Amino acid sequence: MTAVALLAVERIKLFSTRSPWWCAALALVMTSGIATLIAMEMPAEAPVQVSTTQFTYSFGMSVVMVMAALAVTTEYRFGTMRATFQAVPNRNAVMVAKVVVVALLAGVVGEVIAFTSWGASRLVAADASQLGLESSADWRHVAGVGLVYAAAAVLAVGVGALVRHTAGAVAVLLVYSMVGESLIALIPDLGPKIQKWLPFAMADNFVLGSPSGEVVGGMGPPAPEGALAPWPSLGYFAAVAVAVFLVSLVVVNRRDA
Structure with missing residues (x-):
């Protein structure tokens, strides 16, 4: 089967279920809705910053x-993964096609969410003077969300392939991303130093961080104190995601479907 045919098959399998549509809708409503409420409550004397409009991006990323994990675990649950591997013995090709389709969808969803959050915030803010996309950092804060979502989807597909059970994969992803890294930061002395190098802290630094490490104008949420500059932080996060996916390829090839 050609690469184009594999991509088409994975696209059909992904969009033949309702979960991607529900997940995309929930991510959009929740993330942009909360961002809009934050912008509405910001007083005129504290203008909303572009980075502030993306402060809730992690909700949608979760x-x-x-959604990305379900794309794998659902196939294991209903046995369609076994049929897929029988039809296409090259398991690496199947998994790569799956991750490409899922990552592209995640990237598009991320861009829609980011620009919706920014646009809605600009409409409702008491003072939108700081919400123009006038610098490379402003564009990174908004357009960069799609890149982080795509990398997070690669990571989630890898975890889904490793765990194979929906509840387990979702628990690993959500508990670690939402709680795990924050708990590590509580370790006295060493914790904050380690936390800066953890993958989702790097993702935060790319989306919300500024080259100077400060929020322009002193308003809005504090910029993350990243161990790297914003763009290297994205590379770090993407490298971790790809590494987890590559490990999952090894495991998928070694065990029964």
């Missing part, structure tokens, strides 16, 4: 990771 939902997108669930």
